[in-house]
Amino acid sequence: MSESRGKKVDTKQQLSSDLSIGAMFEAKLLTLFCIRALENGYIFELLKERKDLGSRLDDLIFKYQLPGNTSTSQDWQYRYLQAKHRQDTSKMISKEELENDDGKDFSLAKYFRAFCRILRRGDNIQDCIICTTTDFDPNDVVIDTKDCNLPPHQAQADTTATEAAEATKASQPKITLNDITDQDEVILKFESKKTSRYKLKQNEYMQEKMMNEWSNIHVLAKALIACANKEGDSRVRDDSIFFHYHVSLLEEKVIEKIIRNEFQFHDHFKKNDDTLSDGAKQLRQTLTEKGANLENCKFKFPVHQNFEFGQKKEREQIVNKLPLKVTEEDVKTFFNKFIFVVNMPNEAEFKNILQTEDMIKYYPKIECPTQTSYMLDVTKEMASKKDLGYKLKSEDGIRLLLRGITIVSSKYKKELEKEVQFNEDACNKMAIKLSDLLDNKISLIVTPTPKHTAVKVVSSIQKRPEYKENGSFFITKSIDLEDNEDRKRWKNILKLKSEFHRPLIVVCEKDTPELSNYEDLISDSDEQTAKKSKIIIIRDGNAYENGIVTVKDEITYGELNEKFQNAVLEKTITFQGKTLTVGDLVE
Structure with a gap:
């Protein structure tokens, strides 16, 4: 037992609590990388706990391709990350922690050896990151020092040039950091939390350590x-x-x-x-x-x-x-690629940032807490699995991120299907029409009954192999695209890079909006994503639109499936003072 602020604390219980907090911190980092990598159009794999790949830099391994690259092994780049969550951020990183070859959290020797193992394998390393909630002790580690000469007040007037050089060498800080916070970073940067990023400044002392005893x-x-x-x-x-x-x-x-x-x-x-x-x-x-x-x-x-x-x-x-x-080039590469990201949001702050800076781009504000919690729970569960083959691919990440959108879309689809359903022949005929529509960015279906035609479209599109899976397309009411914030969210959704088309089917239940209202939803997507972004608008009317691929659709009794044909026949009406079914009249 140890004492803290006059109270006894069970050290085993404290360790368990620290491990749990650390696991949640890592889950939030995984979630952050997933959402922001998707937003920036990366094709990626997120790996976790792969010591054979990342050695001591394996809390998160981000394997990715930049937007526009072809899928070849030479294009893959890697970011290796080790997360260090400190509850007590007043305990800052000291020079001693960095210099000691003791295998502890901030031992540079440990991370240098890990880096060299990765480098030896030939990976295209973008960077290796130590990500922590604490900061460096400014009294112990020199940051952004341009030169390491003695301050003027320490120099003596009668000091010879040789003595001054020796004094300068002796007083030179062993570890100096260059501030690179202003350099481009699309993932580990926040609007509501000021983080800092540093690189080690190369010096002879460190090089000597790395080329010999730390190797x-x-x-x-x-x-x-x-x-x-x-x-x-x-x-x-x-x-x-x-x-x-x-x-x-x-x-x-x-x-x-x-x-x-x-x-x-x-x-x-x-x-x-x-x-x-x-x-x-x-x-x-x-x-x-x-x-x-x-x-x-x-x-x-x-x-x-x-x-x-x-x-x-x-x-x-x-x-x-x-x-x-170890060669001098190895050391130079390490200094160039090894990065500290400090003052990261702690475990408690992180969730709020994910909600307000990331999830808000895809969901209404009121839904962000629920969607964020779900995604964190899933990533935490996956991160807790130690099996060697764990990975989260970008396509799986899209499904995870858009789960809530998929649920709402499926719910609306089921509501429509309560009103009408169609037989196989009707769906096959619509599937032929859809082939032309899906080759275009925006297309139109005009019909006297938009909601019923929407059911036929959904039943038909699901016959295609790429749209069988739940979440491979979305369906929504046109009224849900009228608000500017809703439109921004759908624009962000349609911009997500995917291996497949993810069509958006817009059902105009009562209104007949102009098609130009939808063009901006996919207008500024990159060329590859724009080719896969499709919007099919179903609205009332029978007029063709200039420059827009348009098909007409009308619902007939013969297209209904047996259940809904019987439902039509069983409807009652009053005829010549008698209550009869439609079926009675037909006979």
């Missing part, structure tokens, strides 16, 4: 020697160096199994065979420099249930190649 090859060599001397921890935990390289150590012939869980250096490795990989050769050189006895080293790795050293834990697991020695 993967140095840590792996050190761990192998310690294991051989029975001095280190040989367990393959997910935070150990062996977790990342135990498969490649065997595959690249560094070590070989003797019996069960006992290993020794591979004969090819000991002889420095020409067939060794570059990683194996450089690891051998590093071990030799550290005085390792390659002939007599033996290793013993504990056996775990359902896990064997040197074997992939999951079929889909990505295997890291053995590390190479």
